[in-house]
Amino acid sequence: MAKIDLSNISHSYNPNDPNPVYALNPFSMTWENGNRYAILGPSGCGKTTMLNIVSGLVRPSAGRILFDNKDVTDLKTEDRNIAQVFQFPVIYNTMTVYENLAFPLKCRDFSKSKTDERVNSVAETLNLKSFLNSPARKLTADQKQLISLGRGLVREDVAAVLMDEPLTVIDPDLKFRLRRNLKEINEQYKTTLVYVTHDQNEAMTFADNIIVMSEGEVVQTGSPKELFERPNTTFVGYFIGSPAMNLFESEASSNDSVKINNTLIKTHTNLSNLKTKKIKLGIRSEFIKIAQNQNENLVDVNVEKVEDLGNYKLITAKLGDFTIKSKVTRDTEIPSSKVKLHIPADRCCVYEDNKLI
Amino acid sequence: MNKLYIFLKYFFIVLWTVFVVAPFLWALTTSFKDFQSVNGGVTYIPWVDFEPNLEGWKVLIKSPAKGGVDIIEPYFNSLFVTCTASLISIILGTLSAYALSRYTFKAGFVKNNDITFFFISQRIMPPIVLSIPFFLFLSSINLLDSLTGLIVVYIVLLMPIAVWIMVDFFNKVPREIDETALIDGCNPYQAFLKVVLPNSIPGLIVAGMFCIIFGWIDFFFAFILTFTEVQLLPVKIVALNSSVTPWWSLSASALVSVAPLIIVAFIVERYLSKGNLSGAIK
Numbered sequence: 001m002a003k004i005d006l007s008n009i010s011h012s013y014n015p016n017d018p019n020p021v022y023a024l025n026p027f028s029m030t031w032e033n034g035n036r037y038a039i040l041g042p043s044g045c046g047k048t049t050m051l052n053i054v055s056g057l058v059r060p061s062a063g064r065i066l067f068d069n070k071d072v073t074d075l076k077t078e079d080r081n082i083a084q085v086f087q088f089p090v091i092y093n094t095m096t097v098y099e100n101l102a103f104p105l106k107c108r109d110f111s112k113s114k115t116d117e118r119v120n121s122v123a124e125t126l127n128l129k130s131f132l133n134s135p136a137r138k139l140t141a142d143q144k145q146l147i148s149l150g151r152g153l154v155r156e157d158v159a160a161v162l163m164d165e166p167l168t169v170i171d172p173d174l175k176f177r178l179r180r181n182l183k184e185i186n187e188q189y190k191t192t193l194v195y196v197t198h199d200q201n202e203a204m205t206f207a208d209n210i211i212v213m214s215e216g217e218v219v220q221t222g223s224p225k226e227l228f229e230r231p232n233t234t235f236v237g238y239f240i241g242s243p244a245m246n247l248f249e250s251e252a253s254s255n256d257s258v259k260i261n262n263t264l265i266k267t268h269t270n271l272s273n274l275k276t277k278k279i280k281l282g283i284r285s286e287f288i289k290i291a292q293n294q295n296e297n298l299v300d301v302n303v304e305k306v307e308d309l310g311n312y313k314l315i316t317a318k319l320g321d322f323t324i325k326s327k328v329t330r331d332t333e334i335p336s337s338k339v340k341l342h343i344p345a346d347r348c349c350v351y352e353d354n355k356l357i
Numbered sequence: 358m359n360k361l362y363i364f365l366k367y368f369f370i371v372l373w374t375v376f377v378v379a380p381f382l383w384a385l386t387t388s389f390k391d392f393q394s395v396n397g398g399v400t401y402i403p404w405v406d407f408e409p410n411l412e413g414w415k416v417l418i419k420s421p422a423k424g425g426v427d428i429i430e431p432y433f434n435s436l437f438v439t440c441t442a443s444l445i446s447i448i449l450g451t452l453s454a455y456a457l458s459r460y461t462f463k464a465g466f467v468k469n470n471d472i473t474f475f476f477i478s479q480r481i482m483p484p485i486v487l488s489i490p491f492f493l494f495l496s497s498i499n500l501l502d503s504l505t506g507l508i509v510v511y512i513v514l515l516m517p518i519a520v521w522i523m524v525d526f527f528n529k530v531p532r533e534i535d536e537t538a539l540i541d542g543c544n545p546y547q548a549f550l551k552v553v554l555p556n557s558i559p560g561l562i563v564a565g566m567f568c569i570i571f572g573w574i575d576f577f578f579a580f581i582l583t584f585t586e587v588q589l590l591p592v593k594i595v596a597l598n599s600s601v602t603p604w605w606s607l608s609a610s611a612l613v614s615v616a617p618l619i620i621v622a623f624i625v626e627r628y629l630s631k632g633n634l635s636g637a638i639k
Contacts, residue, residue: 057536077539090537094555107542151541 002067002159004031004054004192009063011049023049026063027218029211031160034190036183038207040197042239046216047196051162054194055084067159078107080159083152087165089144093137097128100136101150108155122150125185142170146178153185160192167202179206200240204228212236228284229347234354237282243314243325245284247351251277258350261320263299267348269357280351285314287347288326291340299324303337317341381612388413388609395604413605416597417613428593428610435573435590436617438504442511443568447561449512450519455549457520458527459535476520479513484577495582502586510578515568522567526560527553562628569621573614590614 006029012020024046031037039047052058054065056077064073072080083104092100101122105115123129126146131139136147145166152161167175183206186193197203203210204224212220212227212235220232231237237245252271253259258281265281291298301317301324308330315326315334326341328334350357386401394400394407403409419425453476456462457469491510492501500506530553538548554561579589594610597603 055540057539076544077536078542078544081542082540084537084540086533086537088531088533090531090533092534092538092552092556094558103538104541107547148537151537 002192003033003069004160005064005066005069006030006050006054007064007066009050009053009060009065011046011053011058011060011062015061020061022216024053024060025216028063029218029221031192031194033192034186035209036186036193036195036207037209037211038195038197038203039211039213040200040203040239041213042198045213047198047213048164050213051084051164051194051196054160055082055162056080057084081155081157082160082162083155083158084162085145085148085152085164085166087168089141089148089169091136091139091144091147093135095136096133097123097136097139097147098132100147101128101132101154104151104155118154118156122154125153125181126150142174145169149178149182153189153191156189158191160194162194162196164196165198166195182206200242204240212239214239230349230356231282232356234280234282234351237349237351241284241286243285243327245282245349246288246324248281248319248322248324250279250281252279252350260299261322263319265297265299265343265348266345267350268346269348269350271350271357274352274357276352278352279357280354282349282351283343283347285325285327287344288324288341289328290326290332290334291342294342297343297345298340299343301339301341303334303339306334315339384608384611387604388606388612390605392601413603413609416603416606417609426593426597426606428590428613431588431590431593432613434504434587435579438507438511438589439569439572442508442515442572443565445508446512446515446519446568447565450516450564451523451554451557451561453516454520454523455527455553457524459532473520473524476517479517480521484514488577488581491578492581501582502584504587506582507579507587507589510582511572511575514575514578515572518567518571519564522564523557523560526557526563530556559628562625566621566625570618573618 006027008026008028009024010022010026011024012022014020039050041047049058053060056072056075060073064071066072067080092103095103098119101119102115105118110118119132120129123132126149128143128146128150131143136144139147149163149166152158152163167178170178179202182193182195185191195203195206197206208223210220210222210224210227211218214235220227220236227236227240231240231245234245234247237247248260250258250260250265252274253264255270255272256268257264257266258271258279259265260281267281271279299319301319303315303317304323305316307314307316310330312330313328313332313334315328317324317326317339324341386403387395389403389409389411390400390407391410391412400406416425417428420427457473462469462472495501495506495510498506500509534552534556535545535548538552539545543551574591575589576591576595579592580595583589583592591614594607594614597606597610
């Protein structure tokens, strides 16, 4: 268990090239002890590189990594006391399940009794107890992934458990249970868990801190609520939430209001310092509702389709050339093709240059 | 349709079996025949078609003074040279293959693949090209006509096979296994010995099998690099030949010389079909 500091880390896979391509642009970040972090981003955005830098499989081109204020940048993987679980289960298939789980302890010369105790306790948590003596290669894919996880959790003093999309191969049903298990383990042992994923639901339900990445850049770090309500960039707004945030190209028309399709929308953002008039207005479809008796921030739209998605209805409508989506409760009656929608001013996010103001 | 398929399947299996087994049966019966029953028309069944005798086999163990060829010493020489050279080749080959598969080497324009190809290219060269260099090399270090000299030459011949097979095999062993072992706290040597190597047993067996086969059947180098002190089995068997072809003792010697390979094949087959690696990842 440790506090992990990443200070000015950047990485390029061809650093000696005249025009190096950076897989990770410089960033600094601190991972507090005992928290659950999720690194979220589309494929190829540098998530795995970031993990490999922390575990020591990749040495960053620049920057330092500190575990509990101790510089470990030049320390080898085996000396960092870190656990990493890969996307596909990696097991030592010449060994039994017990030997697999005991391997990290054996490599570190733990006593037989201590090893026994730890392996049994981890096997208990992961429901692997009845398989302990069977050969690991005979197990199913999800059980194998449990072994990989177990090897990460078997060391109590591990600095952090890094997981690289660990639940990809696992049944949805078991996935849900495992995420809960991971949360419990985190609460029980206070292990720092870092979870890489491209699935926002997974990130949102698992982590208390989410790091959103895009093209080698850390775009936003925050709690699921922050990311949802105040996305820092239009990318985060687009990437997080289903459906994506509604974004409208618009112009500022006064100090606090913008104009979309000739309708004035009031916001709680101060727009007096804009460099250009070109801005984007972002609003979550969850906050857009059918107007009841409000008298401002109303837009007239043409309903294109209404999808019943089980626990809510999704209205897709046209506002001039823009498409607007609104998520309403299931029992909402959608009167006709012409509807007035209300856009709450306090939920509006204004972006200049795709960055939140 | 299904019945026809099964019928055809077994028909071809039986056909193939006859094709493979018949020469051995032929050799086996011939080894018990004498001049009369070999040359006096076609005979198959012992005691009915011909009277079996052990002359063909006795020649193999009789000393030359009594008109035999005594293949016992060459037999054990061959076993010793083949096994030692194969073992050393496998050890060296596996280590170099692991390095070639996992680490990046660069010397000017020469990279990993070029080094691997260099190893394989040793086998592309016709052996005759190497005969004079090897002869001069062994004579300069006084190892001509000795078991050690043969072992050295065989290592040169067998190691490329081991490297070739093992590089391919290690490339198929996912890197994540090594990385996981490092994360779990092994140093790179332990990761290789405790994790990667046990996972590579099928590859080691295949490589070992090829080394043993190629070592065991080599006639050329055994012939030109030895004279009187040391002799290997293939060379000695050729010495059996005389103006009257001794089909019976040639058959007997053919059987004893394939015997080790058949035993190896039976042992190895079990490990190969097990598919030890399946499911290491995924």
